[in-house]
Amino acid sequence: xxxxxxxxxxxxxxxxxxxxxxxxxxxxxxxxxxxxxxxxxxxxxxxxxxxxxxxxxxxxxxxxxxxxxxxxxxxxxxxxxxxxxxxxxxxxxxxxxxxxxxxxxxxxxxxxxxxxxxxxxxxxxxxxxxxxxxxxxxxxxxxxxxxxxxxxxxxxxxxxxxxxxxxxxxxxxxxxxxxxxxxxxxxxxxxxxxxxxxxxxxxxxxxxxxxxxxxxxxxxxxxxxxxxxxxxxxxxxxxxxxxxxxxxxxxxxxxxxxxxxxxxxxxxxxxxxxxxxxxxxxxxxxxxxxxxxxxxxxxxxxxxxxxxxxxxxxxxxxxxxxxxxxxxxxxxxxxxxxxxxxxxxxxxxxxxxxxxxxxxxxxxxxxxxxxxxxxxxxxxxxxxxxxxxxxxxxxxxxxxxxxxxxxxxxxxxxxxxxxxxxxxxxxxxxxxxxxxxxxxxxxxxxxxxxxxxxxxxxxxxxxxxxxxxxxxxxxxxxxxxxxxxxxxxxxxxxxxxxxxx
Numbered sequence: 001x002x003x004x005x006x007x008x009x010x011x012x013x014x015x016x017x018x019x020x021x022x023x024x025x026x027x028x029x030x031x032x033x034x035x036x037x038x039x040x041x042x043x044x045x046x047x048x049x050x051x052x053x054x055x056x057x058x059x060x061x062x063x064x065x066x067x068x069x070x071x072x073x074x075x076x077x078x079x080x081x082x083x084x085x086x087x088x089x090x091x092x093x094x095x096x097x098x099x100x101x102x103x104x105x106x107x108x109x110x111x112x113x114x115x116x117x118x119x120x121x122x123x124x125x126x127x128x129x130x131x132x133x134x135x136x137x138x139x140x141x142x143x144x145x146x147x148x149x150x151x152x153x154x155x156x157x158x159x160x161x162x163x164x165x166x167x168x169x170x171x172x173x174x175x176x177x178x179x180x181x182x183x184x185x186x187x188x189x190x191x192x193x194x195x196x197x198x199x200x201x202x203x204x205x206x207x208x209x210x211x212x213x214x215x216x217x218x219x220x221x222x223x224x225x226x227x228x229x230x231x232x233x234x235x236x237x238x239x240x241x242x243x244x245x246x247x248x249x250x251x252x253x254x255x256x257x258x259x260x261x262x263x264x265x266x267x268x269x270x271x272x273x274x275x276x277x278x279x280x281x282x283x284x285x286x287x288x289x290x291x292x293x294x295x296x297x298x299x300x301x302x303x304x305x306x307x308x309x310x311x312x313x314x315x316x317x318x319x320x321x322x323x324x325x326x327x328x329x330x331x332x333x334x335x336x337x338x339x340x341x342x343x344x345x346x347x348x349x350x351x352x353x354x355x356x357x358x359x360x361x362x363x364x365x366x367x368x369x370x371x372x373x374x375x376x377x378x379x380x381x382x383x384x385x386x387x388x389x390x391x392x393x394x395x396x397x398x399x400x401x402x403x404x405x406x407x408x409x410x411x412x413x414x415x416x417x418x419x420x421x422x423x424x425x426x427x428x429x430x431x432x433x434x435x436x437x438x439x440x441x442x443x444x445x446x447x448x449x450x451x452x453x454x455x456x457x458x459x460x461x462x463x464x465x466x467x468x469x470x471x472x473x474x475x476x477x478x479x480x481x482x483x484x485x486x487x488x489x490x491x492x493x494x495x496x497x498x499x500x501x
Contacts, residue, residue, distance in 0.1 A: 002147040004172050007071045010217040011035035014190075020064045020220045023195070023234055029064050031217065037133040038071035039140035044132050045076055046143065048103070048122050052077030055099045055155060059083045059092065059114065060107035060126050061224040062200040067214070068133055069105070070206075074153055074172065075145060078102075081155040082201040084165075089113045095157055099167060099360065105129055149173040155360055156203050156300050167360030168300045170203065175211055177353040181305040181325035182212040186242065186269060186294075194242045195221040195234055197249075203300045208244045208271060228252040232262050239266040246274045247281055248479065250293070254284060269294050269311065274484050276391065276409075279318035286315070297321040297391065301356045302328075302375050307389055320388045321381075328352030330389075331374070332381055340382075345392050345407065348381045349374040380407065399428035399436035406466050408438060411458075418457045420446030425477055425485055426468060429494070440468035441490055443476055470498070 002008070010017070015032035022028070029037070050056065056078050058069065066082075073080040081099050083092060085107075092113050096104070104123040106114055116123065124132070154170035182188065194213060198205035213220050221238060223231065232253055235243060245253070250272060253259060270285065270293045277295035285291045292311035298304025309322030324330045331339055332346040340346040355375045358366035369376055380392040392398075393409040400406070408426035415424035422443040431437040442454060451471035458467050478489040 004147045004149065004176060005071075005075065006215045006217075007031060007034050007038065007067075010214075014217055017190075017217065018219055019214070019217075020067050020222060022064050022222050024063070024222075024224050027064060029067070034064075034067055034071055036139055037068045038075060039142050040133040040135075041068060041072035041129075042076050042143055043140055045072060045078065045103070050076065050078055050102050052145075052151070053079065054102040055079045055081045056103045056105070057081045057083055057096060057099060057101035058105045058200070059085050059110045060105060060200075061085065061109065062196060062198075062205060062222050063126070063224065064222065065126055065130055066200055067210075067220075069129070070153075074147055075143075077145065077148065077151050079152045079155050079169075081167075082199075082205075084157065084199070084201040085110045085113070086199075087113075089115070093118075095165065099155055147172060149176065150357070152357075154203075154206065157201065158300055166362055166365055168203075168356050169358060169360060170207075170300075171357060173353050174303075174356065175207070176215075177327050178207050178303050178305050179212040179215040181303065181327055181354065182208070183216060184326050185305070185308045186271075188212055188216050188218065188242070190217040192216065192241045192268075193219040193221065193238065194244070195223065195231060195238065195240050196244075197223050197226040197231055198244065203304045204244065204274070204298070207304055208298075209242060213242075229256040229258050232256060232258050232264075235264055235267060236262040241266050241268045242271070243267060243269075244271045246484070247272055247277050248275070250281055250285065254288070259288075264289055264291060267291055271296060273297055273321070276319060279315070282314050282318075295321055297379075297389070299377060299379075301369065301377070302350050302352075303354045306330075306350060306354070309388075313388070317384075317388050320384075320390055322389065323387055324389075328354055332383065342383050342385050345380050345382045347395050348377045348379045348389075350377060351375070397428055399438065401431070401434045401436050401438075402465055404465055406436075406438070411438065411440065411462065411466055411468065414458065414462045415440060415442060415454060417461070418449075418454060420444050420449045421454070423477055425487075425490065427487060427490060427494075429469070431469065437469040439470045439472070439494055441472050441474050441477060443474055449473065470494070472497075 010031040016030055018028045019031045019034055020029050083095050107126050149172045152169040153172050156168045157165040194209040210220055272293050273296045282293045285293050294311050295309045297307040305325055307322045307324050309320050329351040331349045334346050351374050378395045380395055381389050383389050392407050397408050411426045412424045422445050425441045426438050428436050428438050454471050478486040480486045
């Protein structure tokens with residue numbers, strides 16, 4: 001039995017334990033059922049000539065069938081490729097053309113986004129796939145194939161907020177070491193449970209909790225989409241112990257009427273990241289619910305479990321992303337590759353078995369990002385005297401104005417100190433006089449806040465050369481489908497107001 005086939009292991013040890021439950025259709029699969037269903041799928045994939053290395057694309061919301069497909073693809077050596085169903089038909093067409101799948105699975109809700117006449121491959125909707133792997137009650141014939149640690153298991157497309165999404169290969173080796181990093185930090189056991197409300201087309205929807213909990217033989221609850229009030233209710237009702245949520249999601253949850261009613265006594269940790277996890281957010285959950293939020297850092301190209309801030313340090317090290325996890329190495333370098341000292345801002349580089357082998361059909365991007373075994377993340381960080389890391393923005397966002405290095409996050413922190421400001425987002429733009437300058441987008445809790453008031457506040461608190469050239473007051477900051485800031489939409493908004501000369 002292959003040591004990377006965790007579902008087969010738990011099907012042998014605890015066959016009757018529930019592995020996954022869908023809270024949308026109240027359907028549950030045991031470890032034994034997933035194991036058997038996956039073997040049926042393997043046999044079917046072989047019968048339609050799906051081979052090792054072929055892509056199996058899926059345009060569907062998360063659900064238990066995904067775990068069956070995950071296990072089948074792992075056993076066969078095929079590459080599971082979840083597509084972002086929130087994209088337009090044209091964008092989805094582009095992803096399908098890029099990954100050239102040998103099979104497409106889709107949900108009825110996403111059917112209208114597919115041009116079936118242009119497809120020259122087999123396709124099934126989710127109900128047809130489910131019928132295939134459930135049609136026989138007897139155990140499937142097991143076709144034994146070696147699960148290779150270097151073989152890609154997933155192909156995840158990055159969000160593409162600044163351009164065409166790139167496909168990131170995710171291997172069995174990455175799966176194993178990420179699971180170990182996550183489990184070590186959080187002490188995950190077979191007794192744990194989670195509710196996943198993150199989408200399947202992003203690594204966090206799989207590798208924050210789903211695959212580490214599969215490794216431990218634990219229980220995974222699923223909902224197709226995030227609803228703040230419903231998720232709080234389910235966390236309480238099911239005595240869930242671990243939960244992952246973006247800061248935006250947590251803010252929505254604490255604003256619901258049910259927030260004050262639920263106790264969430266069994267919830268050991270909430271893991272958060274993707275955007276800065278504010279001190280106020282952490283403090284609110286600790287004060288109101290005695291729940292520890294553990295900020296961390298990850299990315300599609302590595303992990304995603306890269307750093308974690310221990311819960312005892314969360315309030316002592318505000319805005320920190322913590323320290324590196326166990327089985328990886330990091331360095332912080334300047335533009336010349338020189339290692340930097342504490343409190344010096346530079347690019348974060350990662351080395352270890354949690355790093356992608358590269359981008360799909362993009363050797364140029366691979367060579368640009370992975371050099372001598374180090375992944376150059378493009379994220380700017382610094383470390384304090386105790387080794388705690390702090391995000392300072394993206395390397396692409398750092399800009400030089402009049403010969404000075406300027407970091408947008410520093411400006412954002414300053415603006416958010418002004419009473420009445422809710423959020424601030426600063427982006428660089430080209431400037432004929434200074435080479436580059438910045439623009440700021442601000443949301444407010446006070447209707448009397450104006451861009452002039454923000455400018456006046458900055459004059460008293462920040463060097464002149466760091467001031468944004470333009471400040472825009474918005475009702476809300478646009479987000480991507482994952483709840484991250486959509487820089488693409490903000491640039492489009494700016495360009496519509498102030499066209500390029």
